[in-house]
Amino acid sequence: MALLETIVIAFWAMLPAYVPNNIAVLAGGGRPIDGGRTMGGSRLLGDGKTWRGTAAGTTAGLALAGVLTLAADDVSGALGVDVPEFTLLAALGLAGGAMLGDILASFLKRRSGRERGAMFPGLDQLDFVVVSLPLTALLANEWFFTWFTWDVIAVVVVLTPILHVTTNMIAYQLGLKNEPW
């Protein structure tokens, strides 16, 4: 497969996993998931992981997967690259897995003594990939292995940190995010 084609498929297939975290930033606030509970003197997750942000992020990812599925035929025709339609389970794995990965990352950050908003290079950029891909492979096995070939996964691992850093810098500059990571 040509590299450009691989990049198009990787980006398209990952969009339902990319969008939830950004929507959570916009929609966040309200009750924290951990309800203020602590573990070993630190918050379980912290005030940065809220019910509202998580619900809005997951919903946005699912909705986007629906829109992309409706557009897939036309886009495939226009680009000359077959882009995936999403099954409900694939969308759930990608969007839900992205939110879950971000939540697990916060759990690890708190256990390692990092306050809310502290940077954790590597984890910050890839947490949602590490959970969304295996979860999607589990929930939508056939769909996953049709689209996430090894070359697509390799592109995802390279592309995701670049996109993550870029979007977070923009969100920070716009005053939507407290830190540029």
Ligand code: CTP
């Ligand atoms: N957010 C949310 N719910 C989530 C994820 C994010 O409400 N599940 C919102 C919060 O307002 C959060 C902001 O988006 O502060 C930025 O997200 P993120 O950088 O992931 O959280 P941090 O505040 O940096 O907290 P942490 O150190 O736990 O990552």
Ligand code: K
């Ligand atoms: K994060």
Ligand code: MG
């Ligand atoms: Mg953060």
